[in-house]
Amino acid sequence: MSFKLRPEKIMVYVEATEKSIIAAYYAVCLAKWLNASLIAAYVVDIKTLKNLTKAKIFIELEEMDYEHDLEEDGKRYLNHVKELADNKNIGIEKFLLKGEVFKEVLNTVKENDVDLLIMGELEEPESRRDFYYNETELIFRKSPCPVLVVKEDNSAKTMYDNL
Amino acid sequence: MKISKLLSPELIKIGLNSYSKDAVIRELIEILEQNNLLNNPDEAFSAVMERELKQSTGLEAGVAVPHGKSNAVDELVGALAISNEGIDFDSLDGKPCHLFFLLIAPPHSAGQHVSALSNIAALILNKRFKRRIIEASTPEEAYAIIRQAENEDI
Numbered sequence: 001m002s003f004k005l006r007p008e009k010i011m012v013y014v015e016a017t018e019k020s021i022i023a024a025y026y027a028v029c030l031a032k033w034l035n036a037s038l039i040a041a042y043v044v045d046i047k048t049l050k051n052l053t054k055a056k057i058f059i060e061l062e063e064m065d066y067e068h069d070l071e072e073d074g075k076r077y078l079n080h081v082k083e084l085a086d087n088k089n090i091g092i093e094k095f096l097l098k099g100e101v102f103k104e105v106l107n108t109v110k111e112n113d114v115d116l117l118i119m120g121e122l123e124e125p126e127s128r129r130d131f132y133y134n135e136t137e138l139i140f141r142k143s144p145c146p147v148l149v150v151k152e153d154n155s156a157k158t159m160y161d162n163l
Numbered sequence: 164m165k166i167s168k169l170l171s172p173e174l175i176k177i178g179l180n181s182y183s184k185d186a187v188i189r190e191l192i193e194i195l196e197q198n199n200l201l202n203n204p205d206e207a208f209s210a211v212m213e214r215e216l217k218q219s220t221g222l223e224a225g226v227a228v229p230h231g232k233s234n235a236v237d238e239l240v241g242a243l244a245i246s247n248e249g250i251d252f253d254s255l256d257g258k259p260c261h262l263f264f265l266l267i268a269p270p271h272s273a274g275q276h277v278s279a280l281s282n283i284a285a286l287i288l289n290k291r292f293k294r295r296i297i298e299a300s301t302p303e304e305a306y307a308i309i310r311q312a313e314n315e316d317i
Contacts, residue, residue, distance in 0.1 A: 016274045045274075048281045055284040056255060057228050059218045069273035127314040 007116035007146075011039040013105055013139060014081055016073040019120025023150040024081040025160035027118040030148075031090050032163055039112060040081045041095040042074035043104045045135075071096065088163050102138035109145055117143050121152045164279045166264075166286060167310040169241040173198055175302035176244045179263075184219075184252050187244065188212065188229055191265040194242040207235035207267050221254030225261040225297070226287045230280065232270050239268040239275045245305060247297060261297045262287070286312055 012027035014020045024040065031038040049067055052058040058066070078094045085092035097104040109117055122136050140147055150156055176194055181187045192208050195201050210231035214220065221227040242265045249259025264283050268276035286292055292312040299305035 045277065048277055052277065052280055052284060056222050057220070057230075057280055057284055061217065062214075066273050066277055069271070070277070073271065073273055 004115045006034055006036075008034075008036050009039065009112065009114050010034075010036045010116045010118060011041060011109060011112070011114040012081065013117060013119040013136075014040050014042040014074075014077050015120070015136075016042075016070075016077050017120060019150075019152055020077065021080065021084075021120075022152055022156050023118050023120040024084055025156040026148075026150045028085050028088055028090055029156070029159045029163055030116075030118070031085070032088055036116075038085060038090055038092045039095060039108070039114065040078055040085075040092055041097060041105060041108050042078050043101045044070045044074055044096070044098040045101050046098045047100040067098075071098075084160070088160070101135040102142065105139050106142060106144065109143060115145050117145055117147045119147065119149055121149060164239065164275050164282065165313050166241070166279065166282050167306070167313050169239065169266075169279055170243055170306060170309065172302035172306045174242045175305045176242070177299060177302060177305065179244050179246045179250060182250060184215065184221075185212070187227075187250055187252065187263055188215070188265070191229065191242045191244055191263060194244070195236075195240055195265070195267070200240040201235050201267075202237070203233075203235040207231070207233050209233075210235065210267065211265065219253040219255065221252035221260050222287070223254065223256040223258075224287075225249065225254075225258060225293065227252045227254065227260040227263045228266070228280065228283055229263065230266040230268075230276070232276070233267055234269060236267050236269055239266065239272050239279060241266045241279065243305065243309075245297060245299060262293065282313065 012024050049063050053063045074096050181190050196204050201207050210233035211229045214231045220229045244263040249261050252260040296308045
């Protein structure tokens, strides 16, 4: 994937966290300034749910119940991000995906020719294990396009409010 | 969510006074109550027992992971109790349980709940971790063992 000086397609990776919303504020601002198109993607972590059933911590009914809950979380967060974009007259495409988180995100980046991925602040890694298994770390390190990590402070929200 | 971030020594109890599943869950709920993490202890107990009625969360090899969703909590909370002797928890392999990880999450906190359960699943696969924590003599020691197991390099 070639590096573009002015990204034309931006994707914001959304989790059910405040960090993702902060990333979304910045993504909307950047899409507006650069006249870029915007995608928001959330992944229902099916792999972990299946692993919990395999480990017998979940029963099958519970796996379905939690899948539904995660899907509802995803819809709620994606709708909120869409509202943020709509408020600033930015078109946005929502992707509610299911599967292994980092693989789904990276596939979406590739399939949609995304040239900038925006995500919320990452957890401080405490061991090499975190580097290898944390999904957001994997997205950050394995993304085929440049990644912009938005720091958790008020500046993205202030920029958005002033847009 | 890492278990070392969810727990603290105050949320770990070494030795249990109970000999039945209901009583163990009550004791775990009491730990949360003593740490002011519950709005409604009875509702929290009912949520966990409701899940137990579907199938015991007493797994294999001495571990139980009772859990549930309830409005009795504002955010995901957890407690750990350790019994060196072991307690009958109607486990899948019929053996006594030594480690009891309790998790209760509010209804709209599925992501964190799943993440914490996944981290418990990873911990209990670690035989060295299990052997060490069952022998812990203080909550501080047990907490240090969890922290070390979650952060050890591979």
